[in-house]
Amino acid sequence: MKRGPAVLTGVHFINGDVACAEGALAAGCRFFAGYPITPATEIAERMAERLPEVGGTFIQMEDEIASISAVLGASWAGVKAMTATSGPGFSLMMENLGFGYMTETPCVIVNVQRGGPSTGLPTLVGQGDMMQARWGSHGDYETIALAPSSAQEMFDLTIAAFNLSEKYRLPVLIMSDAVIGHITERVIIPPEEEIPIVNRKRFTGPRETYLPYLPEDDLVPPMVAAGEGYRVYITGLTHDERGYPSTSPDAQERLVRRLAEKVRRNARDIIRLEERGMEDADVVLVAYGISARVAYRAMELARAAGRRVGWLRLITVWPFPEERLRELAARVRAFIVPELNLGQIAREVERCAAGRALTIPVLRPGGAVHDPREILAAIEEASHV
Amino acid sequence: MKRGPAVLTGVHFINGDVACAEGALAAGCRFFAGYPITPATEIAERMAERLPEVGGTFIQMEDEIASISAVLGASWAGVKAMTATSGPGFSLMMENLGFGYMTETPCVIVNVQRGGPSTGLPTLVGQGDMMQARWGSHGDYETIALAPSSAQEMFDLTIAAFNLSEKYRLPVLIMSDAVIGHITERVIIPPEEEIPIVNRKRFTGPRETYLPYLPEDDLVPPMVAAGEGYRVYITGLTHDERGYPSTSPDAQERLVRRLAEKVRRNARDIIRLEERGMEDADVVLVAYGISARVAYRAMELARAAGRRVGWLRLITVWPFPEERLRELAARVRAFIVPELNLGQIAREVERCAAGRALTIPVLRPGGAVHDPREILAAIEEASHV
Amino acid sequence: MSEERHPLDHLLRADRLPHIWCPGCGIGIAMRCLVLALEELRIPLDRTVVVSGIGCSARVAGYVRLDGFHTTHGRAIPFATGLKLANPDLTVIVFSGDGDLAAIGGNHLIHAARRNVDLTVICVNNFIYGMTGGQSGPTTPLAARSTTTPYGNFEPPFNLPALVAASGAVYVARWTVFHVRRLITALQEAITKRGFSFVEILSPCPTGYLRRNKLGDALDMMRVFKTQSEIRHGAPPAEVGIELGKKLILGKFVDLERPTYHERMRKQLAAFFIEPYVEKVSEEVEAEEVES
Amino acid sequence: MSEERHPLDHLLRADRLPHIWCPGCGIGIAMRCLVLALEELRIPLDRTVVVSGIGCSARVAGYVRLDGFHTTHGRAIPFATGLKLANPDLTVIVFSGDGDLAAIGGNHLIHAARRNVDLTVICVNNFIYGMTGGQSGPTTPLAARSTTTPYGNFEPPFNLPALVAASGAVYVARWTVFHVRRLITALQEAITKRGFSFVEILSPCPTGYLRRNKLGDALDMMRVFKTQSEIRHGAPPAEVGIELGKKLILGKFVDLERPTYHERMRKQLAAFFIEPYVEKVSEEVEAEEVES
Amino acid sequence: MSVEPTVHTPSRAVRRPRGRVFLLTERCKGCRFCVEFCPRHVLAMSDRFNSKGYHVPAVIAEELCTDCKMCELLCPEFAIYVVRLEEER
Amino acid sequence: MSVEPTVHTPSRAVRRPRGRVFLLTERCKGCRFCVEFCPRHVLAMSDRFNSKGYHVPAVIAEELCTDCKMCELLCPEFAIYVVRLEEER
Amino acid sequence: MSRWEVKIAGFGGQGIILAGYLLGKAAAVYDRRHATMVQSYGPEARGSACNSQVIIADEPIYYPYLTEPDVLIAMSQEAYARFAPEVKPGGLVLIERDLVAPDAGRLRDEGPGEDTVRLYALPATKIAEELGHRIVANIVMLGFLCALAPIVSPSGMREAVRSSLPKSAIELNLMAFEAGYERGRLSRSADDRV
């Protein structure tokens, strides 16, 4: 049945959703369970077409809860797995997303954000789920969330997301948006051998010695798959290194701290940023997703008008690049944060700025991207304070 | 069928969950739809017993999603309605909670927090859902969340929650925890006539003039119930004042901004705090729920040791009391924030402190409350910096 | 040959017409049948509520001039349950699509049927997810193409009448948008039936289903409805599954008496509340040892 | 009269015994029947997986010495579906409670049956939510007391065999924890059956159900199982609903052949992939006008 | 084929009902249901477009219309309806 | 009540299987299933408690045991099991 | 004393939580004082260790956990072993005689000293069985406690029993209370003290 290449090396003109699906296939994803929802549906549709070509499995489940559950199950079968959705479906996934963090199950969840809250603006852009990505499931945990800004990045970051998820054993989120999901652009898919692939650490020692939740130095425990004979017991209850449930506050402390620490301690490895004009900037635009591209235009306009403006694009949104923001806060006058929400990442920027630099959110709740001139106005404002 | 008094005036020795149910009945709640989950089950159980006595309706639904949906439906039938759950169920409610904000449906949702993430520690305490309360549903919105610290407050704040929800037309959250839900204490229920009750503004004008989403000065539109002849159309899509769907970014701007502003502008009316020792404090403990009571003990110990410690208890957690925190940050040395999570409200404190005061989180991921001496140690630390 | 008002405009939000449905979409016909059924029934329309989930079919709640609730995907039934339980005087009609009611909302469907809450659930079965652009769903026939079954569907569809009947529905019927008069009668029966009633309406989706499956346009589907249907009232629900190439079995399959949720509730509660209220240690206090 | 190891300890996580179940709880018996069934079947246990949701019954996944997944409440079946689809060589058994599988998980149950995924679903029906302390559920008999039906339950329970049969299950049986030998045979049949099989196991919950309903202790319930049961293989599923005071109908109700999900998939896909891969504008590009 | 005895009310028995067809052209989306399923072939598709570019039907033989309302009932757009004419005497 | 013809294999036909009962007392929770459903009344509840305070059964007539394993099969606790004795010759 | 910290500990099913509840209720509702009770139990549905912590005071109680219990009622060996060492010097330890074997060491009352407690043993279960049902052993213990320490008024306890239990159970429980109380009054001078 394997008839198509997994890696479509070459130059393409495809939209972000399709690029995301191709990225997943290139990363080795062989299982997709999903449920249609605008503007993420094309990811599922592409996977439905392509997975059978490469011997993988596509299934449309009865809802998003079933979708993420099936993805977690597939991951424990040893297969790289993904689902894709938008706000309403993302909300439904929250409980089982938490199960993914608790059981340290590698997988990738794509959220192509539309205008919210609720059904909101199904076909139009929004970035209102950024904080939900961090805090949407109950209990405390750390996550990794990447925000692509182009169709090319929908491809690239999907690979990165799989690699991070395999490396650190957790669900990794791709927080895209309706514009980036539907924008059609040149996407260059490199030859298969040039694509770096990370696979989960596998335990291959004798059965008797295997402790499913005994971490190594990087705080990540090696993994096995169901059916390999290790007879693991995996539970969403607080558990000890054997995986057995425990109700001791100590076990909770050890487990939950480690889940957070494995992300925090490796933040440098995880965080990616793109910067422009930082050398002389006294005002810095902080943005992500489509807003970063709009902000770029505002920077061009501002620089043309003689303003010393820098541009910081968050590719990794979570863990939040605190360190870099704190550094910058010490030497710039203001951060300008254009977002398609009521101010989410702006709060993080404000926290890290710690009063040393001003934080100016430029907000729209979605439906359309900013007019670059709105951002320009904020630059002007900041340049005058 | 109405056989029992709705308001059980008198002195009781009951646990927080039972007090919560009694508070709901006293507030006029006549509909409860829920699904069992430790440690919130007793709220449902008490409602199952009590609602039929007062002519109300209790139904156990097939899951938490159905529960919150039924609650929203009941509210649109003109009846005060509530549900109660804990972390996993709260996560499942996120999508339809957003529908409640979008459609401005008054109702109360109780979350008796246990240790998370995932199934975690079902019987043990946690406070890991505080940020989820603010950010758990997709899209951007403002919410109101109250954090009771005693069985008495489970009663009092449930009434307050209903009143706020009716006044501002939105789902109001009670963010309790396993200790407060299960602690059994003296609860004094006042005579019925001493309980202040707020009911939603009703529209009673002629049908033709009714615009379901035309706000008044307080930004809250008057409400009608299904069956009253107004023939409303209520949708979770972005809508105009008629309630009709609209895909214009303008409609989004107007609606979503107003949903946030009606909470923000009325923050003073909504926010409740309890303070001690603030006159001379140079270190302030900021806490809520059971942790506030533990912190109180730490304050006593510290004061006995000559430390000038203040105690700020967040009764309203969302909207966050930014103003008060900023005021205090200008004159105290440090905030100490003990929480049963990895640092959630501490981030908000840090943001508001804006570098002017230190923020010292004292964290446990749940399973047990702090030893007051852990907090004391932080006070000592803060007093020496 | 042109005049301002359609005779049904007073029952519609005519200011929202033309509606968003595609040329040839059958949902508009289903909506008219509902509206006509209601008009003829002469029940108080001020107390009649239409609740829907999300989907093309679900848009009906926004076009009828009744209280209309366009809830979230799959949740029309529990929302309607809350409405009905909180105000039993309402006539509560759920109108939504096959995906909404039977995929994401399937659990609510069977539980509401089990409870026998007095609701009327009208399900437009167009064999596809229309609104999101033609993905397969739990009613898509075997081998059919959709955007998520590019190689043909290999998941057998639900037989919805059998499913709701096994769950406890007291009235179950199936018609097509071609069978307008019978459909109107069925809707009236369903609405007046005490308890959980279910009407499946087969409807063409030229955009999402027919085009992709080379089944012609909506008119062709209407011809199929006209010529390939067989009316078999009382057919055992298990035997009315829809299979490509076979006759479509239509009719009223279930119509039986069973106490409704409210009836059972009243009866059960009537035995209590003879004594005045006494505070007691509810067994909770002793149920110290529970978990999860 | 005492020795170190029980002959089944090698199939259990004996280091976790005694288990958490109450004295007289039937789940332990059901678990043994599963373990014995597996042992006798001689299928490779290294490739046998038990998936559960949350509840007392769901704890089985943590006591059998197999790969065990204790997932979230209600989601065992979709998790199991992912496992099975990603690795068809696994034998995937879902073991959970009535509330888990039929209340919150009801939708997954019917959809998995519809798809006929090759899973074995074992449902311990103890008529109650045990783990949370005795709330009513979708299998609680009419009039029964529970902490959430203090005045007696007035929601009719599901007839689970009828529900899963109407959804498409190819094997459906019901036994009690008293009928251990027959139960073992049924489990073996269910596990070896290709497609979606379902075994309902009636089991006493003295703590959450019997005590509150003055039905005596677990032993009394076992006596009821022994004396009040009637074995009727092949009984029409619609006729096996459980009613208080009537005979419990046990037996194998459904055992039929229908292509499994994988079989249908392979057949459907086999017709394709004759030509090499060509990038085409999938119809998405033209599906410009979709929403929600 | 009625087997009931016919009561002769001469002025009515021979008359059949007649209808006048109205079209709200701007609502029509040209699905042709009304044309196809009119049992009397009263309607046909015309060359005319409405402002959205849809072909709309035309009444080609109104005198044949029996006011059966099939067209009205089957129109998904609420675009066509029939009014019964005063009976011709 | 077997109606099949009996084949005489003298040394075996007259012997019935026998079992020895083992109890893991610390696992037992005293449910009495084994006692109640032993067809040969081999077991009875004793006065003994285990360390969790549960009454445990005692073997009162092991010689009657036919190794039918009913006790073992019905024990929810994996606390009782039966080993077949060498057949007596 | 204006503040009492009481721990009642044993197994699930022994009525540990109910005992704490009744004690607190007597104080809060009938003696009109402040009272809190928090409870703790294991994951098992039955039979795991559990305890309740009751604080009774004239002031509002913020921190609801015991820092140094004034009283321990131990209904199992495990409970005794775990919690007896925490009891405040000079505090009171009541044990179910047939289930708990006290150790030597600090617990013997060898005259008032820094590190001693007052230890009393009562065959509460046996007394309860004699009254009709072992389930009321917890109430026997409460009666015993009431007589040995002025924590709550006996009348308050009786009211708490009356207002909290199902009608059919009230008489038996009151009898249990009186039986325990009587033994306590005797014990104040007699040899129930270990």
Add this chain to the structure above:
Amino acid sequence: MSRWEVKIAGFGGQGIILAGYLLGKAAAVYDRRHATMVQSYGPEARGSACNSQVIIADEPIYYPYLTEPDVLIAMSQEAYARFAPEVKPGGLVLIERDLVAPDAGRLRDEGPGEDTVRLYALPATKIAEELGHRIVANIVMLGFLCALAPIVSPSGMREAVRSSLPKSAIELNLMAFEAGYERGRLSRSADDRV
């Protein structure tokens, strides 16, 4: 010119998005330039206004929306009315002759001036119908465009058509392209210019 901004606008079902896609693909894949396309459409499944915005450039394109279109292809009156005023002075406006009636005003080319555009009209639908199916009117327009402005190479366009469409449709679409292209070449001097 190193940067082109093109807007194609009309109704859902006219192949507006496909036209934008093919244009972008020709540029990105076959001419090896940078290209982006964003699209916009209404809530209806069919028949609502829709448009696609294509930018083609030698540099990476950050901001993917048109600021001042160089080219507008208007396939409906509504599209023309809404978007024609945005076109850059000196820009190109192509209309479907049978569906769009251009107004007088700035759009007439009255000699090169500040506020003028070049307007061409083509009966693309009619041409398409003559070729066999009105569905290819969009491709006719693309051919027309290719001849009138050096946005993408005609060979790139042909490749884009070949690689993007189902086999059965390629020939018709290529014919449509050539027909439009031919008309465009003629028009450069002739009277298709309005």
